[in-house]
Amino acid sequence: MNLIPLVLYFCAFVGYSLHFARRTPVSARLATTMLAAATLAHTFIIGMQTMQVGQVPVFDATSAISMFVWLLAVAYLYTEVTTDERAMGVFILPLILALQAIPAFKRTAEVRSSVLQGPLFGVHVSSLLFAYASFALAFVIGITYVLLFKEIKTKHLGVFYARLPSLQVLDQMNQRAIVVGWVFLTIGLIAGGVFALEAHAPAMSIEDPKILVSLICWVVYSFELFAARRIGWAGRKAANLSAVGFAIVLLNFVLISYFTSSHKF
Amino acid sequence: MHLLLVGISHKTAPIDLRERVDFQARGIELALRTLAARNPGGGPGELAVLSTCNRAELYIACDDVVAAKSELVSFVSAFHDVDHAAIAPHIYDVTDLEAARHLFRVAAGLDSLVVGEPQILGQVKEAHSAARQAETAGPLLNRLFHACFAVGKRVRTETNLGSGAVSVSYAAVNLAKKIFGTLEGRSVVVLGAGEMGKLTAQHMKSQGVRQVTIVSRTIAHAARTAEAIGGATAARWEDMDAALSASDIVITATGAAAPILTKARVESVMRPRRGRPLFVIDIAVPRDVEPAAGEIDQVFLYNIDDLQASVRENLARRASEVSRAEAIVDEELGKFATWMRSRGVIPTVVALRQSFESIRRAEVDRLDFKLSALPSDVRDEARARVDEITHLLVEKLLLTPTEQLKSLADPETAAIYADAIARVFALEEAEAKSDSRVEPFRAKPRPSGRR
Numbered sequence: 001m002n003l004i005p006l007v008l009y010f011c012a013f014v015g016y017s018l019h020f021a022r023r024t025p026v027s028a029r030l031a032t033t034m035l036a037a038a039t040l041a042h043t044f045i046i047g048m049q050t051m052q053v054g055q056v057p058v059f060d061a062t063s064a065i066s067m068f069v070w071l072l073a074v075a076y077l078y079t080e081v082t083t084d085e086r087a088m089g090v091f092i093l094p095l096i097l098a099l100q101a102i103p104a105f106k107r108t109a110e111v112r113s114s115v116l117q118g119p120l121f122g123v124h125v126s127s128l129l130f131a132y133a134s135f136a137l138a139f140v141i142g143i144t145y146v147l148l149f150k151e152i153k154t155k156h157l158g159v160f161y162a163r164l165p166s167l168q169v170l171d172q173m174n175q176r177a178i179v180v181g182w183v184f185l186t187i188g189l190i191a192g193g194v195f196a197l198e199a200h201a202p203a204m205s206i207e208d209p210k211i212l213v214s215l216i217c218w219v220v221y222s223f224e225l226f227a228a229r230r231i232g233w234a235g236r237k238a239a240n241l242s243a244v245g246f247a248i249v250l251l252n253f254v255l256i257s258y259f260t261s262s263h264k265f
Numbered sequence: 266m267h268l269l270l271v272g273i274s275h276k277t278a279p280i281d282l283r284e285r286v287d288f289q290a291r292g293i294e295l296a297l298r299t300l301a302a303r304n305p306g307g308g309p310g311e312l313a314v315l316s317t318c319n320r321a322e323l324y325i326a327c328d329d330v331v332a333a334k335s336e337l338v339s340f341v342s343a344f345h346d347v348d349h350a351a352i353a354p355h356i357y358d359v360t361d362l363e364a365a366r367h368l369f370r371v372a373a374g375l376d377s378l379v380v381g382e383p384q385i386l387g388q389v390k391e392a393h394s395a396a397r398q399a400e401t402a403g404p405l406l407n408r409l410f411h412a413c414f415a416v417g418k419r420v421r422t423e424t425n426l427g428s429g430a431v432s433v434s435y436a437a438v439n440l441a442k443k444i445f446g447t448l449e450g451r452s453v454v455v456l457g458a459g460e461m462g463k464l465t466a467q468h469m470k471s472q473g474v475r476q477v478t479i480v481s482r483t484i485a486h487a488a489r490t491a492e493a494i495g496g497a498t499a500a501r502w503e504d505m506d507a508a509l510s511a512s513d514i515v516i517t518a519t520g521a522a523a524p525i526l527t528k529a530r531v532e533s534v535m536r537p538r539r540g541r542p543l544f545v546i547d548i549a550v551p552r553d554v555e556p557a558a559g560e561i562d563q564v565f566l567y568n569i570d571d572l573q574a575s576v577r578e579n580l581a582r583r584a585s586e587v588s589r590a591e592a593i594v595d596e597e598l599g600k601f602a603t604w605m606r607s608r609g610v611i612p613t614v615v616a617l618r619q620s621f622e623s624i625r626r627a628e629v630d631r632l633d634f635k636l637s638a639l640p641s642d643v644r645d646e647a648r649a650r651v652d653e654i655t656h657l658l659v660e661k662l663l664l665t666p667t668e669q670l671k672s673l674a675d676p677e678t679a680a681i682y683a684d685a686i687a688r689v690f691a692l693e694e695a696e697a698k699s700d701s702r703v704e705p706f707r708a709k710p711r712p713s714g715r716r
Contacts, residue, residue: 025423152444152565153559155571155574161443162425162428165446166442166443166444166446167444167445167446167542168444168446232539232540233540234540234541235540235562236563237562
């Protein structure tokens with residue numbers, strides 16, 4: 001079922017590429033409409049799954065990724081509508097496509113552990129997903145920052161110079177996304193810790209790679225947020241740091257979920 | 266009725282002549298009133314005057330193009346007190362669709378001195394609103410101007426004709442905006458009290474820069490330049506590093522033979538800034554900033570050649586967009602041409618409708634005595650019904666022929682059809698009988714004193 005949004009997201013990607021190349025009002029409308037349609041279809045599917053299981057479907061990695069993609073699409077649509085900047089779409093959609101391919105071609109788990117219940121678990125998973133979506137957005141904004149930075153620095157003003165907002169605006173957007181992400185990451189981690197204590201879950205320790213990597217992630221983003229600018233790591237370095245942070249997020253979210261047995265109950 | 270354009274522009278006349286025929290100097294409204302009183306070429310008397318520093322153009326709707334042309338030329342010469350023989354060779358005139366094409370190209374910025382410059386569309390809008398205020402814009406000119414606004418808007422949004430800076434100081438401002446977003450609240454330091462630095466600083470100031478500091482070896486020079494810019498401050502040469510550390514944009518324009526800002530010096534200036542970007546514009550020749558300074562992270566260094574290269578690139582890009590803009594002009598001109606042609610059959614359409622309407626009225630009147638026999642409570646209702654039904658019937662009968670007539674593309678065919686309809690329905694006789702014919706071309710009744 002997750003195939004339908006994947007196809008629609010692909011159409012939106014074509015729309016945004018077209019808009020990036022042509023920049024006509026028609027292509028702009030087309031791109032946004034396609035993405036809105038994809039997000040709507042995705043909302044519908046997640047809604048149906050929620051009705052089926054009686055809870056937001058986030059208890060296994062595959063459905064959590066689907067949820068994450070949906071959050072990312074909504075967050076991006078929100079920034080697009082509020083800033084009227086569409087140049088970023090062509091960067092964000094490949095990420096959406098790559099991640100949505102996982103739930104589209106992989107079946108979700110049907111059995112769920114009885115441990116994974118209660119409000120704290122919900123807070124834990126949804127905060128983390130929202131944090132990851134924000135970090136993904138920050139990562140994409142960071143990439144565009146670096147691309148524009150290079151064009152201005154090397155004096156080859158071209159494709160990105162004509163299409164992207166200013167460095168200052170990109171830097172602010174990146175920072176804002178990281179602030180939001182960091183707040184939810186912190187909430188998610190605390191909720192997870194408290195939940196683990198309450199549920200007496202087995203094997204909850206720093207040795208669990210997922211927990212370890214999450215903590216590293218928190219340290220990286222905390223550094224970017226509170227220390228980087230004080231030591232002069234602004235602009236390009238901050239953008240690179242958000243790429244590093246997101247690489248860790250992806251490692252944690254996708255690789256560790258599928259290729260190790262950690263954090264499973 | 267024809268559309269006629271008579272004008273001079275930077276393409277046909279030298280600057281001293283263009284300065285003398287500036288309609289804005291004596292007021293567009295006065296020009297419109299004076300010209301309306303003459304009603305050149307006869308006809309509906311629709312007029313508009315487009316006056317910018319590079320062109321003065323008169324657009325009129327008239328019946329006799331030849332008479333109107335010579336009248337307009339003598340009007341221009343008389344109104345501006347310029348010798349007729351001196352101005353006549355510089356004046357161009359075009360009619361109908363070519364006149365429309367000219368205005369469309371003007372509105373698109375295709376006819377401008379700097380192709381794609383954005384001000385012209387606003388000036389064309391002003392010309393139209395002046396004509397509307399003076400009540401000299403009728404259906405033809407209103408349609409023409411609205412069509413040209415559409416062209417201007419489409420060219421601006423669908424092509425890159427107006428994109429990119431085409432002067433060095435604009436290029437510097439554009440770059441600064443791409444780095445800092447807005448220039449509001451930013452501070453600029455100018456090294457050197459010369460003319461070039463002053464001009465660029467003034468440009469930055471007009472973009473909302475908060476503070477401009479002039480640093481010069483002689484404080485008196487710096488103070489003078491600061492005063493000339495207005496609201497700027499002067500700083501001593503020894504305080505340069507402190508000023509640089511606090512600034513966002515540095516413009517260097519000294520006459521020094523060796524670089525003033527070495528890489529090491531810029532590095533030391535950058536240290537307390539904590540990664541805040543610094544945009545250095547070196548417009549001095551020989552250069553004031555060591556090229557290696559551009560390697561420092563968060564320092565964007567542009568010299569005069571870089572800026573000029575970007576200007577050249579932008580000009581080339583604009584040139585490559587011309588054909589796209591011309592295609593938009595052609596497309597919109599096609600729409601306008603269809604509308605113009607449909608106007609040719611309007612008298613016939615109006616006459617046909619009037620003929621049908623008079624028949625309907627006559628028949629309804631004839632039937633009225635039968636309706637009067639009805640009881641009073643249903644009489645009015647019956648009358649209203651009959652009126653409504655007959656009206657609808659006439660409307661429906663005429664709908665298809667009207668649409669077909671208006672859609673005829675070729676004016677000759679349209680004329681043949683119009684003639685045939687006039688004969689078949691004996692429209693001329695009907696016209697002769699009726700005195701209440703509405704003249705379809707008239708915009709709105711104007712006070713007779715102005716004509």
